[in-house]
Amino acid sequence: MELTRRAAIAILGQGILAVSTDWGLTTARASGNTVALGMLSPNLVSSIHYIAKKTGAYERHGLTIIERPIPSGESSAGIEELLRGHLNIFIGAGAEVARMNSNYAAGNNTPPIIVIQGGTPGATSLVLRHEWEGKSFDDLKGRPLKIAVSSPSSIHLSLFRGYLRERYGTSANLGWQFLNMEGGDMAPMLTAKQMDGFLHSEPATSSAISSGAGFLFMNAGRGDMGAKAKMVPITFTSANRSWLTSNKDTADRFLAALSDANMAFTKMPKPQMVNILAEWARLPNAIVSLAYDRIDPRMAMTVEGAQAWWDLIGRVIRERGEISAKLQFKDVFATDYLLGDKSSSSKGAA
């Protein structure tokens, strides 16, 4: 078949139209009963979405979800998509919301993103190579350790700095070098002795332990990083503020669906839940099973949890200059959507 010039132009035109309207259509359709949802994927921290999907929670609340997976470690890309209006809601790491909103608060403008839920507290782990086994935290202070993090703005790094701030009064790096690396590469890099450890959540932690690459030196959920770190949510459900204003009912139903998923996680037998989590995170069941006790994907942040985040992580990133002093608690968290006593929320900077 001969491809005429006119046909070629028509095909090209249709292609351009299809690509250029893809995002637009997504956003346009994402109103009323439809939510354009971004989530870190594949990733255990966003598995509450998959639980809601698998258990039919979205359908029960009359919602159609348009999934927009964002690569793990790229939470900032998810927040940027929220800002552009390509996403309505995003499930991913949290400090990025504060960093983005800070730019607006600094200019006395309304911050465009707002956190409506949060979860996975205590997920942060510091895994070290066996060479460092038996050493205390103070022994390791000042040694030139190479520690992998998923990005320079990693929430786990921020939490760890928050812990240092609480313990030593400074969030300085202890002489350790923090290097960027994808979560999946962390355990192999320990085995190859190219890194001394990593700060991350699951499944990197369980992968490293099960493969013998390293041992669990500290875990926030165990209380190793202080009492406050134990309740600090690591994953946020954030929304585009203008979308939220005009789609409050949809947002309420979305959160109700997540609440159903929380319930399903609590009630479902472990083997069944391990299957769901493994399917979502594309991991072997054995790893998920090992990590299960350190995974709590439920989105059930209380106002107190949000306050703990603000006091620990918010303070550190503000002191480091990553966010403006003008940024307030209310610029980040929509307390109306959180659980617990709303009146106890912070009214200003921590």
Place this chain on the structure above:
Amino acid sequence: MKLVKTSPATRDAAPPRWADTVDFAQYARVKKRRRATKGVVLGLLGVIAMLAVWELASRVYDLEVLLPTPFTVIGNVIKTLSLRQDPWLYGPNIYRHLWASLLRTITGFGLAAAIAIPLGLLLGRIAALREFFGPVINILYPIPGIAWVPLAILWFGLGDKAVVFSVFMAAVFPLYFNVVAGVRLISPSLVDAGRCYGARGPMMFLKVILPAATPHVIVGLRIALGNAWRMIVAAEMFASSTGIGFVLIQSRYLFRAVDLMTAMILVSVVGYGTEKVIVGTIERWTIERWEVKSA
């Protein structure tokens, strides 16, 4: 412009012909100057138009966070260079980052030049060797430089070696192919002339082949250095916690578009500077010294 010659010698003679009254050399100089001025003015207008569109887009669409105004960026460049940026969120100061990037670029580029130029000269002349190595080189060549980064990290770990290796891989192939092309395009009569003058072996390479291939070598060096700078930024984003690539990725994660653009401007200036210093110097030492006009 003075066009009519009025020397006493010609005053009493017959009226001068038109052609004799025009100072063509001066006319050419003026024309050249006018053309150069016009070029500069047009270039400046282009830059001003670009800055105006940038400023307008930033203000009209309220894009300060994603697209800071040119004045904000220029102000930030000055603050960064004078080490007055507060807070500075990127570890060592900007000069250390630039120095780290420069050192890695020069090392990777230098290694690429040290291997690609002799190899290109040799394979350009000896067909059997070219056919022997050709398939391997042709298979490796299309692999984008960035694709070497994960492997480099695996082999060398995070740090300088991985970055230098990635830069080397990005720089070596364009240089090699240019050198081979330069050698193969040398006129056989030039080689014959060299032989007639007794040039053989290394002497032939040094006195005939290398000077004749130099314009292509220079082009290859220029492309390779450009590739090296592009690669350094990409490699440092993944494999290093210092360097301008690290500053770029860190500022992106912190949503600081103004710092990101500052880093882009600095890498552009330093890249341009190294091109002028390194390639420009080699060009002066070779092409201009040997008076090579073309390959």
